Amino acid sequence: MKKIGYTLALLAALGLSSCQKEIQPVDGVPITDPNASVPTAVVRAVQEAYPSASGITFTELDKGKVWESRFKVAAVNHQAMVNEKGTILQAYAVREAATGMPTDTIAPAIVTYIRTHYPDYTVAASGAGQFNNQPSFKVLLRKETQEITLIFDAKGAVLFEHKGTAQTGPVEPPKTYPISQADELPASVSQYLKENGFTFARGLVTVGADNAKVYLLVVSKGSVFFELTIDASGKFPSIRYYTSPTAPPSDLVQKSIGSDKELPAVVTAYLNENYKGWVFMKGYVNSVSDKPVEHMVVVQVGSVYWYVSFNGEGKFVSAQKGS
Known part of the structure; x- marks a missing residue:
C-alpha cells in the first residue's frame, strides 16, 4: 500500500448524463439560456479567468452548488469546476495522449513517481492547472481495464490518487472537485x-455516471x-x-541528456543487449545533492518507442512501450 495524500479507491463511471447549456459571451458580457439556471457569478468566473475561451459549456455537478465548465483556449481543451459564489475550485488544460506528457516543463518528481510506481501504464491525458487555488498537475494513466488519476502539487508531491476501472470511449478525466470546509x-x-x-x-468529491x-x-x-x-x-x-505524503527533495534537479554519448556505460550496455538497433531520441537525469538518482531514456527500435528507466547507478528499473 503506497502512502499518499488520499487513495480514492471508489470511482464510478466518468461521464454525466445531465444536459449541458452553452454560454456564448458577447462583448465580454455573459448571456445565459434562461433555462440553464447557471448563476452569473459562475459564468463570469470562467470568462474573467479565461477571456479568450471559446465554446463555453456548463454542467451542474452538485445542484445549486458546483458546476463543471468546459471550453477551449487556443484550441486546447480546458476543464474547470466552479462553485455558486464564482470561486474556481480547480481547473486544468487537458492534453490528449497523442501530445504526450510535457516532461520538460513539469516537476521532475512527477515523472519519477509515474515511472517508478506505474511503469506499465500509458499516459492517456495530462494537464497543468490549479487545485484549490494552488498550482497543480493532473495525469490520467491507463492499463487495460485499470485507470489511475494522479494530482500533484507544483513540486511534485502527490495530493490525490484515484483508482478505478478504465472507461470505454473518449478519454475523460474523472469529475472531481475539492472540499475545504466541513459545512460543504x-x-x-x-x-x-x-x-x-x-x-x-479536507476532502474531495467524485461524481459518477x-x-x-x-x-x-x-x-x-x-x-x-x-x-x-x-x-x-x-x-x-x-x-x-492516513500518512501525509513525503515532499520530494528540495534539491532535486533535472538535466537533459543531449546524446547517447552522455549515457553511463552501464546504461549503453543494457540498451545494446536488450534493444538491438536502438536509436537515442532524448533523455534526462535526476540528481539530488549533485548525485544521480534516476536516468530516463527514450529510444526508438524500428517504429516503436521505448521509455526506459534506470536508477542512479545505471541499473535497469522499468520500461514502457510508447506509441
Whole structure:
C-alpha cells in the first residue's frame, strides 16, 4: 500500500448524463439560456479567468452548488469546476495522449513517481492547472481495464490518487472537485463524522455516471488521522490510517541528456543487449545533492518507442512501450 495524500479507491463511471447549456459571451458580457439556471457569478468566473475561451459549456455537478465548465483556449481543451459564489475550485488544460506528457516543463518528481510506481501504464491525458487555488498537475494513466488519476502539487508531491476501472470511449478525466470546509458536506456525512468522533480536515468529491457522489475525506480523531471514503447517504464508509505524503527533495534537479554519448556505460550496455538497433531520441537525469538518482531514456527500435528507466547507478528499473 503506497502512502499518499488520499487513495480514492471508489470511482464510478466518468461521464454525466445531465444536459449541458452553452454560454456564448458577447462583448465580454455573459448571456445565459434562461433555462440553464447557471448563476452569473459562475459564468463570469470562467470568462474573467479565461477571456479568450471559446465554446463555453456548463454542467451542474452538485445542484445549486458546483458546476463543471468546459471550453477551449487556443484550441486546447480546458476543464474547470466552479462553485455558486464564482470561486474556481480547480481547473486544468487537458492534453490528449497523442501530445504526450510535457516532461520538460513539469516537476521532475512527477515523472519519477509515474515511472517508478506505474511503469506499465500509458499516459492517456495530462494537464497543468490549479487545485484549490494552488498550482497543480493532473495525469490520467491507463492499463487495460485499470485507470489511475494522479494530482500533484507544483513540486511534485502527490495530493490525490484515484483508482478505478478504465472507461470505454473518449478519454475523460474523472469529475472531481475539492472540499475545504466541513459545512460543504451533506448532512448525512456530517452526522456520521459527529457520531464517530471524527473532525473534518479536507476532502474531495467524485461524481459518477448516475450523478452519484462519493466523498474522499481526511479526518482526525485526537492526534490520529484517517482516510475515509463514504457516499452521500453516509453509508458504506471505508476507513484506513492516513500518512501525509513525503515532499520530494528540495534539491532535486533535472538535466537533459543531449546524446547517447552522455549515457553511463552501464546504461549503453543494457540498451545494446536488450534493444538491438536502438536509436537515442532524448533523455534526462535526476540528481539530488549533485548525485544521480534516476536516468530516463527514450529510444526508438524500428517504429516503436521505448521509455526506459534506470536508477542512479545505471541499473535497469522499468520500461514502457510508447506509441
